[in-house]
Amino acid sequence: MNTVPEWLENLDDEDISFIKKFILSSGSLKEVATLYGVTYPTVRLRLDRLIQKIKINEDKTDDPYISLIKQLALQDKLDFDTAKVLISEYRNTKKEVE
Known part of the structure; x- marks a missing residue:
């Protein structure tokens, strides 16, 4: 298969x-x-x-926000550089909270 x-x-x-x-x-x-x-x-x-x-x-993730950002980039609704920045900042924010 x-x-x-x-x-x-x-x-x-x-x-x-x-x-x-x-x-x-x-x-x-x-x-x-x-x-x-x-x-x-x-x-x-x-x-x-x-x-x-x-x-x-x-770049695998189970995080719904990161998945959404990726889908927007793949659908040309968000450019890849902006998507990378958003994902990076989101991950940094999550690290600070943890």
């Missing part, structure tokens, strides 16, 4: 398509840029954003 990793499950179809094109082009961002008809920096930015999505998904 094959199970899909959670980080992959939480990516949208467009992200998965990007990953497929990236792999099929042997990791060449220049080739991916050509496939999409965009510039190299645009593809680099897209890859960086995808990396952030995967990283934020990897």
Whole structure:
């Protein structure tokens, strides 16, 4: 029985398509840029954003507030840098209380 990793499950179809094109082009961002008809920096930015999505998904927590912040970031309702700051500050506040 094959199970899909959670980080992959939480990516949208467009992200998965990007990953497929990236792999099929042997990791060449220049080739991916050509496939999409965009510039190299645009593809680099897209890859960086995808990396952030995967990283934020990897950080496991049972805390509902942190889960909410992550979901907002994954749904593009909150940028990743802001999400990281909110999560970090929340964790620091919780440590001070404990």
